[in-house]
Amino acid sequence: MPENQEKEQPRRRQARGERRIAQLLEAAATVFTSSGYTAASTNAIAREAGVSPGTLYQFFPNKEAIAIELGDRLMHRMRETYGEALAPVDPETSLEEAVGAAVDRFIAFNCDHPVFFALMHGSDVPGRFTEDHEALHATLVSRIEGLLSSFLPDAPPADLTRTSHMCLxxxxxxxxxxxxxxxxERAAYVEELKSVLIRYLQPLVGDRLGRSPAATATS
Known part of the structure:
Protein backbone atom coordinates (compact mmCIF):
# COMPACT_ATOMS: atom_id res chain seq x y z
CA MET A 1 0.00 0.00 0.00
CA PRO A 2 1.37 3.43 -0.93
CA GLU A 3 2.61 5.49 2.02
CA ASN A 4 0.08 8.28 1.47
CA GLN A 5 -2.81 5.77 1.67
CA GLU A 6 -1.40 4.33 4.90
CA LYS A 7 -1.45 7.82 6.44
CA GLU A 8 -4.91 8.58 5.12
CA GLN A 9 -6.62 5.58 6.73
CA PRO A 10 -5.89 6.57 10.38
CA ARG A 11 -7.07 10.09 9.62
CA ARG A 12 -10.34 8.75 8.22
CA ARG A 13 -10.84 6.48 11.23
CA GLN A 14 -10.17 9.42 13.54
CA ALA A 15 -12.64 11.60 11.66
CA ARG A 16 -15.32 8.88 11.87
CA GLY A 17 -14.63 8.52 15.58
CA GLU A 18 -14.98 12.26 16.15
CA ARG A 19 -18.29 12.31 14.26
CA ARG A 20 -19.56 9.39 16.35
CA ILE A 21 -18.55 11.12 19.58
CA ALA A 22 -20.33 14.30 18.47
CA GLN A 23 -23.42 12.21 17.64
CA LEU A 24 -23.39 10.57 21.07
CA LEU A 25 -22.90 13.87 22.90
CA GLU A 26 -25.78 15.45 21.00
CA ALA A 27 -27.99 12.51 21.94
CA ALA A 28 -26.85 12.72 25.56
CA ALA A 29 -27.71 16.42 25.66
CA THR A 30 -31.26 15.61 24.57
CA VAL A 31 -31.66 12.81 27.11
CA PHE A 32 -30.13 14.73 30.03
CA THR A 33 -32.32 17.75 29.28
CA SER A 34 -35.55 15.78 29.05
CA SER A 35 -34.94 13.15 31.75
CA GLY A 36 -32.37 14.63 34.10
CA TYR A 37 -29.01 13.08 34.85
CA THR A 38 -30.15 10.40 37.32
CA ALA A 39 -33.00 9.04 35.20
CA ALA A 40 -30.87 9.02 32.04
CA SER A 41 -29.22 5.78 30.97
CA THR A 42 -26.60 4.77 28.44
CA ASN A 43 -29.26 2.66 26.71
CA ALA A 44 -31.48 5.74 26.30
CA ILE A 45 -28.55 7.77 24.96
CA ALA A 46 -27.60 5.01 22.50
CA ARG A 47 -31.23 4.75 21.38
CA GLU A 48 -31.44 8.52 20.88
CA ALA A 49 -28.21 8.41 18.85
CA GLY A 50 -29.47 5.51 16.76
CA VAL A 51 -26.60 3.20 17.70
CA SER A 52 -26.20 0.06 19.77
CA PRO A 53 -25.10 0.24 23.43
CA GLY A 54 -21.97 -1.64 22.36
CA THR A 55 -21.08 1.18 19.96
CA LEU A 56 -21.53 3.72 22.75
CA TYR A 57 -19.21 1.77 25.06
CA GLN A 58 -16.48 1.89 22.43
CA PHE A 59 -16.21 5.62 23.19
CA PHE A 60 -17.53 6.10 26.76
CA PRO A 61 -17.40 3.64 29.69
CA ASN A 62 -20.51 5.06 31.42
CA LYS A 63 -22.93 7.99 31.45
CA GLU A 64 -20.76 9.95 33.91
CA ALA A 65 -17.94 10.00 31.35
CA ILE A 66 -20.41 11.23 28.73
CA ALA A 67 -21.68 13.97 31.04
CA ILE A 68 -18.15 15.10 31.92
CA GLU A 69 -17.10 15.31 28.28
CA LEU A 70 -20.27 17.18 27.38
CA GLY A 71 -19.87 19.51 30.35
CA ASP A 72 -16.24 20.27 29.52
CA ARG A 73 -17.13 21.25 25.97
CA LEU A 74 -20.02 23.43 27.11
CA MET A 75 -17.89 25.05 29.81
CA HIS A 76 -15.37 26.06 27.14
CA ARG A 77 -18.12 27.63 25.05
CA MET A 78 -19.57 29.38 28.09
CA ARG A 79 -16.18 30.93 28.90
CA GLU A 80 -16.07 32.30 25.36
CA THR A 81 -19.57 33.73 25.86
CA TYR A 82 -18.91 35.54 29.13
CA GLY A 83 -15.60 36.80 27.80
CA GLU A 84 -17.53 38.65 25.12
CA ALA A 85 -20.63 39.49 27.15
CA LEU A 86 -18.99 40.85 30.30
CA ALA A 87 -16.15 42.91 28.91
CA PRO A 88 -15.84 46.44 30.35
CA VAL A 89 -17.95 48.86 28.33
CA ASP A 90 -17.34 52.29 26.86
CA PRO A 91 -18.21 55.07 29.35
CA GLU A 92 -20.82 56.36 26.90
CA THR A 93 -22.69 53.04 26.92
CA SER A 94 -25.98 53.26 28.79
CA LEU A 95 -26.85 50.88 31.60
CA GLU A 96 -29.78 49.57 29.55
CA GLU A 97 -27.52 48.77 26.59
CA ALA A 98 -24.90 47.03 28.74
CA VAL A 99 -27.42 44.92 30.64
CA GLY A 100 -29.39 44.11 27.49
CA ALA A 101 -26.32 42.98 25.54
CA ALA A 102 -25.00 40.79 28.37
CA VAL A 103 -28.37 39.16 29.06
CA ASP A 104 -29.01 38.51 25.36
CA ARG A 105 -25.68 36.68 24.95
CA PHE A 106 -26.15 34.49 28.01
CA ILE A 107 -29.78 33.70 27.24
CA ALA A 108 -28.89 32.78 23.66
CA PHE A 109 -26.21 30.38 24.93
CA ASN A 110 -28.53 28.71 27.43
CA CYS A 111 -31.40 28.45 24.95
CA ASP A 112 -29.05 26.91 22.37
CA HIS A 113 -27.64 24.53 25.01
CA PRO A 114 -30.40 23.83 27.59
CA VAL A 115 -28.45 20.81 28.83
CA PHE A 116 -25.91 23.24 30.34
CA PHE A 117 -28.51 24.38 32.87
CA ALA A 118 -29.55 20.77 33.53
CA LEU A 119 -25.98 19.69 34.24
CA MET A 120 -24.79 22.75 36.13
CA HIS A 121 -27.83 23.30 38.33
CA GLY A 122 -29.16 19.81 38.88
CA SER A 123 -28.84 18.29 42.34
CA ASP A 124 -28.01 14.85 40.98
CA VAL A 125 -25.09 15.56 38.65
CA PRO A 126 -21.58 14.05 39.11
CA GLY A 127 -19.44 15.57 41.86
CA ARG A 128 -17.04 16.94 39.27
CA PHE A 129 -19.71 19.45 38.21
CA THR A 130 -20.00 20.90 41.70
CA GLU A 131 -16.38 22.03 41.48
CA ASP A 132 -16.84 23.28 37.91
CA HIS A 133 -19.97 25.19 38.87
CA GLU A 134 -18.28 26.85 41.84
CA ALA A 135 -15.33 27.88 39.66
CA LEU A 136 -17.65 29.22 36.96
CA HIS A 137 -19.68 31.13 39.55
CA ALA A 138 -16.54 32.78 40.98
CA THR A 139 -15.31 33.71 37.52
CA LEU A 140 -18.68 35.15 36.49
CA VAL A 141 -18.85 37.26 39.64
CA SER A 142 -15.37 38.58 38.89
CA ARG A 143 -16.31 39.44 35.31
CA ILE A 144 -19.55 41.12 36.42
CA GLU A 145 -17.48 43.20 38.84
CA GLY A 146 -15.35 44.30 35.90
CA LEU A 147 -18.42 45.25 33.89
CA LEU A 148 -20.05 47.11 36.79
CA SER A 149 -16.84 48.99 37.56
CA SER A 150 -17.49 50.89 34.31
CA PHE A 151 -20.60 52.33 35.97
CA LEU A 152 -19.45 52.30 39.60
CA PRO A 153 -15.77 53.34 39.43
CA ASP A 154 -15.66 54.56 43.04
CA ALA A 155 -17.59 51.71 44.62
CA PRO A 156 -15.83 49.92 47.52
CA PRO A 157 -14.72 46.41 46.49
CA ALA A 158 -17.05 44.75 49.01
CA ASP A 159 -20.05 46.65 47.63
CA LEU A 160 -19.10 45.77 44.07
CA THR A 161 -18.79 42.08 44.95
CA ARG A 162 -22.14 42.07 46.76
CA THR A 163 -23.86 43.78 43.84
CA SER A 164 -22.30 41.31 41.40
CA HIS A 165 -23.54 38.35 43.45
CA MET A 166 -27.03 39.84 43.46
CA CYS A 167 -26.97 40.36 39.68
CA LEU A 168 -25.89 36.77 39.08
CA GLU A 185 -43.75 34.05 26.39
CA ARG A 186 -40.03 33.30 26.62
CA ALA A 187 -39.23 36.64 24.98
CA ALA A 188 -41.48 38.37 27.51
CA TYR A 189 -39.62 36.77 30.40
CA VAL A 190 -36.29 37.86 28.89
CA GLU A 191 -37.52 41.45 28.88
CA GLU A 192 -38.75 41.07 32.46
CA LEU A 193 -35.30 39.87 33.53
CA LYS A 194 -33.62 42.84 31.88
CA SER A 195 -36.10 45.18 33.57
CA VAL A 196 -35.42 43.64 37.01
CA LEU A 197 -31.66 43.99 36.61
CA ILE A 198 -31.87 47.56 35.32
CA ARG A 199 -34.27 48.61 38.07
CA TYR A 200 -31.95 47.09 40.66
CA LEU A 201 -28.84 48.78 39.28
CA GLN A 202 -30.23 52.20 38.29
CA PRO A 203 -30.43 53.63 41.84
CA LEU A 204 -26.90 52.41 42.58
CA VAL A 205 -25.50 53.92 39.41
CA GLY A 206 -27.39 57.15 40.01
CA ASP A 207 -26.13 57.42 43.59
CA ARG A 208 -22.51 56.79 42.61
CA LEU A 209 -22.64 59.42 39.90
CA GLY A 210 -24.18 61.96 42.23
CA ARG A 211 -27.48 61.86 40.35
CA SER A 212 -30.93 60.94 41.55
CA PRO A 213 -32.54 57.68 40.41
CA ALA A 214 -35.17 59.71 38.55
CA ALA A 215 -32.51 61.63 36.68
CA THR A 216 -30.73 58.38 35.82
CA ALA A 217 -33.91 56.83 34.49
CA THR A 218 -34.68 59.79 32.23
CA SER A 219 -31.14 60.55 31.02
Missing part, protein backbone atom coordinates in the same frame (compact mmCIF):
# COMPACT_ATOMS: atom_id res chain seq x y z
CA UNK A 169 -28.52 35.46 41.50
CA UNK A 170 -31.26 37.46 39.78
CA UNK A 171 -30.08 36.22 36.39
CA UNK A 172 -30.13 32.56 37.47
CA UNK A 173 -33.64 32.91 38.91
CA UNK A 174 -34.86 34.51 35.69
CA UNK A 175 -33.08 31.94 33.54
CA UNK A 176 -35.04 29.07 35.06
CA UNK A 177 -38.31 30.80 34.15
CA UNK A 178 -37.07 31.67 30.67
CA UNK A 179 -36.06 28.09 29.87
CA UNK A 180 -39.46 26.85 31.08
CA UNK A 181 -41.23 28.86 28.35
CA UNK A 182 -41.02 29.19 24.59
CA UNK A 183 -41.85 31.65 21.85
CA UNK A 184 -43.38 35.00 22.73
Missing amino acids: GLYKAGLELILAHEGT
Whole structure:
Protein backbone atom coordinates (compact mmCIF):
# COMPACT_ATOMS: atom_id res chain seq x y z
CA MET A 1 0.00 0.00 0.00
CA PRO A 2 1.37 3.43 -0.93
CA GLU A 3 2.61 5.49 2.02
CA ASN A 4 0.08 8.28 1.47
CA GLN A 5 -2.81 5.77 1.67
CA GLU A 6 -1.40 4.33 4.90
CA LYS A 7 -1.45 7.82 6.44
CA GLU A 8 -4.91 8.58 5.12
CA GLN A 9 -6.62 5.58 6.73
CA PRO A 10 -5.89 6.57 10.38
CA ARG A 11 -7.07 10.09 9.62
CA ARG A 12 -10.34 8.75 8.22
CA ARG A 13 -10.84 6.48 11.23
CA GLN A 14 -10.17 9.42 13.54
CA ALA A 15 -12.64 11.60 11.66
CA ARG A 16 -15.32 8.88 11.87
CA GLY A 17 -14.63 8.52 15.58
CA GLU A 18 -14.98 12.26 16.15
CA ARG A 19 -18.29 12.31 14.26
CA ARG A 20 -19.56 9.39 16.35
CA ILE A 21 -18.55 11.12 19.58
CA ALA A 22 -20.33 14.30 18.47
CA GLN A 23 -23.42 12.21 17.64
CA LEU A 24 -23.39 10.57 21.07
CA LEU A 25 -22.90 13.87 22.90
CA GLU A 26 -25.78 15.45 21.00
CA ALA A 27 -27.99 12.51 21.94
CA ALA A 28 -26.85 12.72 25.56
CA ALA A 29 -27.71 16.42 25.66
CA THR A 30 -31.26 15.61 24.57
CA VAL A 31 -31.66 12.81 27.11
CA PHE A 32 -30.13 14.73 30.03
CA THR A 33 -32.32 17.75 29.28
CA SER A 34 -35.55 15.78 29.05
CA SER A 35 -34.94 13.15 31.75
CA GLY A 36 -32.37 14.63 34.10
CA TYR A 37 -29.01 13.08 34.85
CA THR A 38 -30.15 10.40 37.32
CA ALA A 39 -33.00 9.04 35.20
CA ALA A 40 -30.87 9.02 32.04
CA SER A 41 -29.22 5.78 30.97
CA THR A 42 -26.60 4.77 28.44
CA ASN A 43 -29.26 2.66 26.71
CA ALA A 44 -31.48 5.74 26.30
CA ILE A 45 -28.55 7.77 24.96
CA ALA A 46 -27.60 5.01 22.50
CA ARG A 47 -31.23 4.75 21.38
CA GLU A 48 -31.44 8.52 20.88
CA ALA A 49 -28.21 8.41 18.85
CA GLY A 50 -29.47 5.51 16.76
CA VAL A 51 -26.60 3.20 17.70
CA SER A 52 -26.20 0.06 19.77
CA PRO A 53 -25.10 0.24 23.43
CA GLY A 54 -21.97 -1.64 22.36
CA THR A 55 -21.08 1.18 19.96
CA LEU A 56 -21.53 3.72 22.75
CA TYR A 57 -19.21 1.77 25.06
CA GLN A 58 -16.48 1.89 22.43
CA PHE A 59 -16.21 5.62 23.19
CA PHE A 60 -17.53 6.10 26.76
CA PRO A 61 -17.40 3.64 29.69
CA ASN A 62 -20.51 5.06 31.42
CA LYS A 63 -22.93 7.99 31.45
CA GLU A 64 -20.76 9.95 33.91
CA ALA A 65 -17.94 10.00 31.35
CA ILE A 66 -20.41 11.23 28.73
CA ALA A 67 -21.68 13.97 31.04
CA ILE A 68 -18.15 15.10 31.92
CA GLU A 69 -17.10 15.31 28.28
CA LEU A 70 -20.27 17.18 27.38
CA GLY A 71 -19.87 19.51 30.35
CA ASP A 72 -16.24 20.27 29.52
CA ARG A 73 -17.13 21.25 25.97
CA LEU A 74 -20.02 23.43 27.11
CA MET A 75 -17.89 25.05 29.81
CA HIS A 76 -15.37 26.06 27.14
CA ARG A 77 -18.12 27.63 25.05
CA MET A 78 -19.57 29.38 28.09
CA ARG A 79 -16.18 30.93 28.90
CA GLU A 80 -16.07 32.30 25.36
CA THR A 81 -19.57 33.73 25.86
CA TYR A 82 -18.91 35.54 29.13
CA GLY A 83 -15.60 36.80 27.80
CA GLU A 84 -17.53 38.65 25.12
CA ALA A 85 -20.63 39.49 27.15
CA LEU A 86 -18.99 40.85 30.30
CA ALA A 87 -16.15 42.91 28.91
CA PRO A 88 -15.84 46.44 30.35
CA VAL A 89 -17.95 48.86 28.33
CA ASP A 90 -17.34 52.29 26.86
CA PRO A 91 -18.21 55.07 29.35
CA GLU A 92 -20.82 56.36 26.90
CA THR A 93 -22.69 53.04 26.92
CA SER A 94 -25.98 53.26 28.79
CA LEU A 95 -26.85 50.88 31.60
CA GLU A 96 -29.78 49.57 29.55
CA GLU A 97 -27.52 48.77 26.59
CA ALA A 98 -24.90 47.03 28.74
CA VAL A 99 -27.42 44.92 30.64
CA GLY A 100 -29.39 44.11 27.49
CA ALA A 101 -26.32 42.98 25.54
CA ALA A 102 -25.00 40.79 28.37
CA VAL A 103 -28.37 39.16 29.06
CA ASP A 104 -29.01 38.51 25.36
CA ARG A 105 -25.68 36.68 24.95
CA PHE A 106 -26.15 34.49 28.01
CA ILE A 107 -29.78 33.70 27.24
CA ALA A 108 -28.89 32.78 23.66
CA PHE A 109 -26.21 30.38 24.93
CA ASN A 110 -28.53 28.71 27.43
CA CYS A 111 -31.40 28.45 24.95
CA ASP A 112 -29.05 26.91 22.37
CA HIS A 113 -27.64 24.53 25.01
CA PRO A 114 -30.40 23.83 27.59
CA VAL A 115 -28.45 20.81 28.83
CA PHE A 116 -25.91 23.24 30.34
CA PHE A 117 -28.51 24.38 32.87
CA ALA A 118 -29.55 20.77 33.53
CA LEU A 119 -25.98 19.69 34.24
CA MET A 120 -24.79 22.75 36.13
CA HIS A 121 -27.83 23.30 38.33
CA GLY A 122 -29.16 19.81 38.88
CA SER A 123 -28.84 18.29 42.34
CA ASP A 124 -28.01 14.85 40.98
CA VAL A 125 -25.09 15.56 38.65
CA PRO A 126 -21.58 14.05 39.11
CA GLY A 127 -19.44 15.57 41.86
CA ARG A 128 -17.04 16.94 39.27
CA PHE A 129 -19.71 19.45 38.21
CA THR A 130 -20.00 20.90 41.70
CA GLU A 131 -16.38 22.03 41.48
CA ASP A 132 -16.84 23.28 37.91
CA HIS A 133 -19.97 25.19 38.87
CA GLU A 134 -18.28 26.85 41.84
CA ALA A 135 -15.33 27.88 39.66
CA LEU A 136 -17.65 29.22 36.96
CA HIS A 137 -19.68 31.13 39.55
CA ALA A 138 -16.54 32.78 40.98
CA THR A 139 -15.31 33.71 37.52
CA LEU A 140 -18.68 35.15 36.49
CA VAL A 141 -18.85 37.26 39.64
CA SER A 142 -15.37 38.58 38.89
CA ARG A 143 -16.31 39.44 35.31
CA ILE A 144 -19.55 41.12 36.42
CA GLU A 145 -17.48 43.20 38.84
CA GLY A 146 -15.35 44.30 35.90
CA LEU A 147 -18.42 45.25 33.89
CA LEU A 148 -20.05 47.11 36.79
CA SER A 149 -16.84 48.99 37.56
CA SER A 150 -17.49 50.89 34.31
CA PHE A 151 -20.60 52.33 35.97
CA LEU A 152 -19.45 52.30 39.60
CA PRO A 153 -15.77 53.34 39.43
CA ASP A 154 -15.66 54.56 43.04
CA ALA A 155 -17.59 51.71 44.62
CA PRO A 156 -15.83 49.92 47.52
CA PRO A 157 -14.72 46.41 46.49
CA ALA A 158 -17.05 44.75 49.01
CA ASP A 159 -20.05 46.65 47.63
CA LEU A 160 -19.10 45.77 44.07
CA THR A 161 -18.79 42.08 44.95
CA ARG A 162 -22.14 42.07 46.76
CA THR A 163 -23.86 43.78 43.84
CA SER A 164 -22.30 41.31 41.40
CA HIS A 165 -23.54 38.35 43.45
CA MET A 166 -27.03 39.84 43.46
CA CYS A 167 -26.97 40.36 39.68
CA LEU A 168 -25.89 36.77 39.08
CA GLY A 169 -28.52 35.46 41.50
CA LEU A 170 -31.26 37.46 39.78
CA TYR A 171 -30.08 36.22 36.39
CA LYS A 172 -30.13 32.56 37.47
CA ALA A 173 -33.64 32.91 38.91
CA GLY A 174 -34.86 34.51 35.69
CA LEU A 175 -33.08 31.94 33.54
CA GLU A 176 -35.04 29.07 35.06
CA LEU A 177 -38.31 30.80 34.15
CA ILE A 178 -37.07 31.67 30.67
CA LEU A 179 -36.06 28.09 29.87
CA ALA A 180 -39.46 26.85 31.08
CA HIS A 181 -41.23 28.86 28.35
CA GLU A 182 -41.02 29.19 24.59
CA GLY A 183 -41.85 31.65 21.85
CA THR A 184 -43.38 35.00 22.73
CA GLU A 185 -43.75 34.05 26.39
CA ARG A 186 -40.03 33.30 26.62
CA ALA A 187 -39.23 36.64 24.98
CA ALA A 188 -41.48 38.37 27.51
CA TYR A 189 -39.62 36.77 30.40
CA VAL A 190 -36.29 37.86 28.89
CA GLU A 191 -37.52 41.45 28.88
CA GLU A 192 -38.75 41.07 32.46
CA LEU A 193 -35.30 39.87 33.53
CA LYS A 194 -33.62 42.84 31.88
CA SER A 195 -36.10 45.18 33.57
CA VAL A 196 -35.42 43.64 37.01
CA LEU A 197 -31.66 43.99 36.61
CA ILE A 198 -31.87 47.56 35.32
CA ARG A 199 -34.27 48.61 38.07
CA TYR A 200 -31.95 47.09 40.66
CA LEU A 201 -28.84 48.78 39.28
CA GLN A 202 -30.23 52.20 38.29
CA PRO A 203 -30.43 53.63 41.84
CA LEU A 204 -26.90 52.41 42.58
CA VAL A 205 -25.50 53.92 39.41
CA GLY A 206 -27.39 57.15 40.01
CA ASP A 207 -26.13 57.42 43.59
CA ARG A 208 -22.51 56.79 42.61
CA LEU A 209 -22.64 59.42 39.90
CA GLY A 210 -24.18 61.96 42.23
CA ARG A 211 -27.48 61.86 40.35
CA SER A 212 -30.93 60.94 41.55
CA PRO A 213 -32.54 57.68 40.41
CA ALA A 214 -35.17 59.71 38.55
CA ALA A 215 -32.51 61.63 36.68
CA THR A 216 -30.73 58.38 35.82
CA ALA A 217 -33.91 56.83 34.49
CA THR A 218 -34.68 59.79 32.23
CA SER A 219 -31.14 60.55 31.02
